Amino acid sequence: EIVLTQSPGTLSLSPGERATLSCSASQSSSFLAWYQQKPGQAPRLLIYNASTRATGIPDRFSGSGSGTDFTLTISRLEPEDSAVFYCQLYSSSQWTFGQGTKVEIK
Amino acid sequence: QLQLQESGSGLVKPSQTLSLTCAVSGGSISSAGYSWSWIRQPPGKGLEWIGYLYHTGSTYYNPSLKSRVTISVDRSKNQFSLMVTTVTAADTAVYYCARGRASYYYFDFWGQGTLVTVSS
Numbered sequence: 001e002i003v004l005t006q007s008p009g010t011l012s013l014s015p016g017e018r019a020t021l022s023c024s025a026s027q028s029s030s031f032l033a034w035y036q037q038k039p040g041q042a043p044r045l046l047i048y049n050a051s052t053r054a055t056g057i058p059d060r061f062s063g064s065g066s067g068t069d070f071t072l073t074i075s076r077l078e079p080e081d082s083a084v085f086y087c088q089l090y091s092s093s094q095w096t097f098g099q100g101t102k103v104e105i106k
Numbered sequence: 107q108l109q110l111q112e113s114g115s116g117l118v119k120p121s122q123t124l125s126l127t128c129a130v131s132g133g134s135i136s137s138a139g140y141s142w143s144w145i146r147q148p149p150g151k152g153l154e155w156i157g158y159l160y161h162t163g164s165t166y167y168n169p170s171l172k173s174r175v176t177i178s179v180d181r182s183k184n185q186f187s188l189m190v191t192t193v194t195a196a197d198t199a200v201y202y203c204a205r206g207r208a209s210y211y212y213f214d215f216w217g218q219g220t221l222v223t224v225s226s
Binding site: 001031033035041042043044045048049054086088090093094095096097098099100 | 143152153154155158166168169202204206207210211212213214216217218219
């Protein structure tokens, strides 16, 4: 069973600041995706293959990492970025999600 | 534009069977290169992948739920379904259907989600 650990649990930052979210996997995989979920909404795909932005995603969102350690960076936070962010990894016909990082905008 | 819409019983009694359907529009469920998953989210908690149906008809399930879950397809209606047997309060969640991209293994389109409550 793959375990994904996200940190920190909550990030509280001001508009214009940089947010760095981490995702650590118990097994190596290159199939790592990031999603944004706002209250009452379905998750939205941001990043796939660890670093490829999905269609229509602003370039302030970027992903990096490989193997077991991955990072989502939001370069300049905007008020609408307030949400919970999940990483998701695929391996051997199984998908696993991290527990989420909540980003609060001050 | 692809759209997915969940429907089914919103209230299920403990020990009974939960049944949901995901209607797909704007694309074919039989198109090569895609899988069709069910994902759930208990209130205030994170996401849990339940299982998926590949365009060939093959199914794969989360080992933690495998004994109670069945995913099936109705190609004539362009929809797929989820059954979870012997439910308990722990199965209370928002249930999402989503399309997965084969070879890249991410979910690019999601339904809006439907809340299923297990309660007597």
